[in-house]
């Protein structure tokens with residue numbers, strides 16, 4: 001499975017109005033433009049319905065926002081890792097704080113993804129959960145304190161210890177794991193703080209998706225790398 005370059009900025013466009021259809025495609029193009037103009041690593045998590053469309057239109061890595069813990073088969077309305085792979089995505093978020101999963105299902109997805117060459121970014125809410133999920137050996141762990149999500153109060157500034165302690169705890173268990181942090185990240189300074197705390201990148205949403213000018217927002221964010 002191909003790893004992505006770090007430090008990386010991962011943009012999760014969530015289910016925001018601003019990321020539906022053409023607007024989501026425009027956001028993905030902005031990410032691609034900034035990645036190539038600035039030579040930085042940017043990945044995007046499009047809305048599920050548009051994943052294949054976005055993945056075939058842009059050259060940056062695309063991740064699903066969620067997959068279900070099932071093999072392909074008789075399941076209505078479920079999304080499988082195999083379908084996400086066929087869509088052109090390189091991996092998936094798992095256990096986002098807005099889409100929590102059971103431990104057994106997280107384990108199923110992380111293991112199956114490794115078998116079929118897909119990357120998993122497992123979201124966590126604190127240091128202990130980060131340490132616990134790193135034992136499953138996912139590609140990445142992204143720590144996001146839920147109370148800071150969407151607030152514009154950056155985890156890397158408001159709660160630096162959760163970032164540095166997560167990096168330490170995860171790397172002790174799984175040295176190659178890519179450790180991201182997220183919640184409230186909106187500026188280059190927030191990104192710089194995260195990287196200085198040892199994170200391999202950031203996971204963010206509203207700072208770009210809800211920005212008046214997403215390209216300017218992204219240019220500011222990458223200035224912190």
Ligand code: G3P
Nearest residue numbers: 149150183184204205206
């Ligand atoms: O997945 C990223 C996310 O939960 C953080 O959201 O809006 O605080 O960047 P936001």
